[in-house]
Structures are given as C-alpha cells and as structure tokens.
Amino acid sequence: MQDHEQIFSRFLAKKGLRLTLPRKQILDAVFSLHSHFDAEQLFDVLRIRNAEVSLATVYRTLPLLLESGLIQHSMRQESRDIYEHIFGHPRHLHWICRQCGSVSETSLDNIMPFLERAAQEQHFELEDFSLNLMGLCWRCKNENRNQ
Amino acid sequence: MQDHEQIFSRFLAKKGLRLTLPRKQILDAVFSLHSHFDAEQLFDVLRIRNAEVSLATVYRTLPLLLESGLIQHSMRQESRDIYEHIFGHPRHLHWICRQCGSVSETSLDNIMPFLERAAQEQHFELEDFSLNLMGLCWRCKNENRNQ
DNA sequence: TCCTTGTTGAGAATGAATCTCATATATTTA
C-alpha cells in the first residue's frame, strides 16, 4: 500500500533530496485537486491552505513530481503548462474545445497496445506521451449551427 | 491540381485578406523546408533567401497557415513552438528523445479509425490533434547502458 | 564544532510571442 507521499519520499531519497515541508505541502495540494491545474492555480491552492510556499518552489517542485511519475504534463493552454496527478488514475486522452476551452477525457486502453508495439519495433524506451485532440465540443458545435 | 499557393490565396481571399509578397515568401520558405521548424528558424531561412520579411510578420503569418491547414503545430521543444508543413504529407506521430532531442516519425494510419469513431461517439468535431511520445531513442538507450 | 550539501523566498532576468503605432498599399466609393 504505497501512498503518494511514500513514493515521492523514496524518489527524492534516491536522488539525495529530502521531503521538506514545502514539498510535502505542494504534494498534498496536488492530490487535493481533482482536475487539471497550472503552476499559478496550484500556488493559489497553497495560499488558501495557508501553506507558506513560494511560487519559485512550486515551479521547482513540478519537475520533481513529473520525474517521480506522480503527475503528468497534460497540455498547454493559453501559453500555460497544464498538469494533473496521475497516481491511481487510468491513462486517458484529452478532447480540447478550441472555442470554449473545455477539456474532456477518454480512456486510452484501446490505443496503448498499438503504441507499445510500435515502441518495441523502434527500440524506443517509452516514458511518457500525450494525445490531445482539438476541435469543437458538441455544445459549441450546436451553438455555431444556430447562428 | 491545387498547389499550396493557390490554397493559401483562396483561404486568404475568403477571409478578406490578400496574398502579399511577404506572405508569399513565407509560404515558399515553409515549403522549401522538409523538416520541423520554429518561427526563428523560418525567419533565418527567409533572410538567407534575401526575403525582406520581419519576424513580426512571420509570427503573424503562422496562425494563418495553421488555419488554412497547410501547416500543423507539431510539438513544443525547449519552450519553442515547432511546426511543419503537412500539405501532401501523411498524418504521423512523433517519437521525441528526451536526451538527444531527436524526433522521428511513424504513420498514424492504424490509430485514425479509432480516433474518428471516438470523436463521433462524443459528437466532437475533430479539427486537429497531436500524438507525441517521449522517452529514449535506441541510440541514447544503448549509450546509457554502456556507462 | 566545522564543513559540505541541499533548500528556500524574494526579486531579477529571460525570451518567445504578442502588441502598438506610424507608415504604406490595395480596394472601394463617389
């Protein structure tokens, strides 16, 4: 039964780094959210929770969380990098509406085998990937039709 | 037999815009390249070709080329947006090595039907998408092993 | 205790991308 704090702690130890209070607070904030977030939004959550963590440390910690596999970079929107925690979540792809900006998700189970086989053929060591689909959500599609 | 200049010209006309010399030169430069490029690299090509086009106009023209469907946004590397022309090219995905930065391509034919079906089920109007796979290329994988 | 190494916040710096604006050029109108 490994929780994310244990995983992060071990990951850090392996790199000669420590699980400090700011890092712990950032980790908690990340797992208190259940949607996509950017650095600034995460920083806001920390302020609401009265965690005294600087924005610089947020930006410094995100790469560590990425490397540990606890979060993933999901997409880029309005020139901001968007993340989400993935520990215990199934792999999924993103449908991004170019008009309203909404994001919905779909399972990737049907595609994974294909990608893994392709990686093997290439002798490519797959560590991460992203599949983002851009267009119009049904809502915006209808809205445009009625005009 | 539509060439890309005709396509771009018609696209612009439909928007009440004109195919000016700078736009023509940018278009030519884009199709003179046969690999991925960012705005700055495209600007360099234009300078080498003695085209007097400003960087601002390059940045202004890229969204037009995107919307016309002649180029696509391929990925983001080292905080730069990377593009490539796609007119007459098959859809493909990108294998990106996190160590050496190399990018290789693979056909997307096997995945397209799945994506199109998924889009239909969602009533999502798919306009564009990107599938980028990150990890280690075989070269870097071997290199790391021998150390 | 001393020394090395890692950590942090605050604010400065970076740099790709966007914006402003004065000046051109094309197209339409009278």
Added chain:
DNA sequence: TAAATATATGAGATTCATTCTCAACAAGGA
C-alpha cells in the same frame, strides 16, 4: 481621378510564464 476605407508591414516596446540568482538557512556527516 480623387477621396475614403480597409488591410499590411517593420521596428521596437511590451507581456508574462518560467527560470535564474543569491543570500540566508538547515540538515547531516566527520
């Protein structure tokens, strides 16, 4: 043909997410 209107452009300023710098601090080992 001469306004009037709309679109384009280069140069340089600006934006702003992200990264960097640095001084102060803390943990752990010798």
